[in-house]
Amino acid sequence: LSSFAPNNSHKVSxxxxxxxxxxxxxxxxxxxR
Incomplete structure (x- = not known):
């Protein structure tokens, strides 16, 4: 879970x-226009 949190944060950023x-x-x- 700890590894997933930073990954998600990077995608959102x-x-x-x-x-x-x-x-x-x-x-x-x-x-x-």
Missing amino acids: QSIPIMSETDDILEPEEIQ
Whole structure:
């Protein structure tokens, strides 16, 4: 279980920055529309 906890944390951390990038891409798209 101890080994699983850090693995899950890393996956979540990677998902957060990816979502932030998508938000940045969506913002300019909305402005262009």
